[in-house]
Each structure stands twice: as C-alpha cells, then as structure tokens.
Amino acid sequence: MAKRYAEVNSVLCVSCGACAEVCPKSAIKIWRGSYAIVDKSLCIGCGLCARTCPAGVIEVKINELA
C-alpha cells in the first residue's frame, strides 16, 4: 500500500516552527533550531504542515513501496 508522507526542503526552511505546531501526530521537530525534520514513522501524510508552511517548502510525497 502506498504511504504518504511530508518532506521538508531543509535548505529553504526558515525554522519558524509553524509546521510542528499544527501537526496532529507530533511528527515534526525543529532540528537544533535550524530546520524542520519529519519522522516518517509518525507522519500520516495529511498535508496540514505543507498548507501551513509560510515558506512553501514542504511537499507531500507518496512512497509506493511502503
């Protein structure tokens, strides 16, 4: 079954923390205050973080092998 998950472009992330605040699964952490990282084992691919990110640097991807 395909699994959807969020992926952050860490180079463009401005570490505002908005994505971490809205994630219903607490799957996003700001790594050492510099950029957001997604725990794929917790992410359900809802896309809320991607819609919230003011920098538009989160994309929801589909892993067909998961």
Ligand code: SF4
């Ligand atoms: S897609 Fe949903 S569950 Fe996954 S990190 Fe974003 S807000 Fe959290």
Ligand code: SF4
């Ligand atoms: S909302 Fe966007 S810019 Fe802000 S921490 Fe998350 S990924 Fe980075």
